[in-house]
Each structure stands twice: as structure tokens, then as C-alpha cells.
Amino acid sequence: MTGECSARAAEVDRLLAKARTxxxxxxxxxAWAAAGRGARIVDTRPxxxxxxxxxxxxxxxxxxxxxxWRLDPTCGSRIPEADSPHIEWIVICAEGYSSSLAAAALRELGLYNATDVIGGFDAWVEAGLPTVHPARPTAPRGPGE
Structure with missing residues (x-):
């Protein structure tokens, strides 16, 4: 069984490397500087x-x-900010793995300015960049919100 898991892990590593190409x-x-210039950070963490x-x-x-669905400007389920394929979306996850896959998927949709944060939210915190701790986590955005 371990050999099968190791082979699958190698496939995941190849998929991730391809996404990051x-x-x-x-x-x-x-990412913080880009957000200051108008880029949009999108947090995909649960x-x-x-x-x-x-x-x-x-x-x-x-x-x-x-x-x-939320970021594709041609989709009826998009959020209002997703009104152009030219927006610079910066995807962030916990550690910078799923965000790479997500950013690559957005680029495949034609959102060629999509990227992600190396090291994810963990690296953001380690860099000493600002965070907030709301009493209730921000609700995920839905269509038209």
C-alpha cells in the first residue's frame, strides 16, 4: 500500500509543478504591495x-x-468584483499548495493575472503582515454579494 501512496504523491507533486509553471x-x-495597488486577495481557506x-x-x-464560478466574469454566479478578466487575483490558502492549483485553474479560465502567495497564510503571518481576528469568520462570498 505504501508504494501505491508514494506513486500517487509523486503524481500530485507533478500536478503541482505543472500548475506552477x-x-x-x-x-x-x-502580495501586500500588490493589494495596495489594487490587486484583490482571495482567501480560499475553509x-x-x-x-x-x-x-x-x-x-x-x-x-x-x-x-x-465566483471569479469568472462570464459566469452568472460571479461576485460583483469579478467584472473583468484583467483583475489581478492573488489566491491565498494555508500553506501555498492548493492556492497554486487554484490560480492555475483561474488562468485556464482566461484570468491570466491570477497568481498565489508562496507559503500561503502561514508565510503571511511569519512575515509580520497584518491580520484580523473577527469574532465570527467572514462568510464566503456568494453570487451577487
């Missing part, structure tokens, strides 16, 4: 992670399972 990943400080670790103030919260 051509993806201009940002260090947390670069509620339990945001509750435990905190959030980035002003980040758009869209859990991973809805991301493509």
Missing part, C-alpha cells in the same frame, strides 16, 4: 482555518469549491 508566484510582502489563524483584512473570502 509560468505562475508568477508572490512572496507575502509582494472557515475552521480562518477562525483558528485569523484573516487578511479586506480579502475576498471564496472557499475553494466555488472559486472558478
Amino acid at each position: 509560468g505562475l508568477p508566484r508572490l512572496r507575502p510582502v509582494e 472557515e475552521h482555518q480562518r477562525r483558528a489563524a485569523g484573516e487578511i483584512a479586506g480579502a475576498v473570502v471564496v472557499e475553494r469549491n466555488h472559486l472558478e
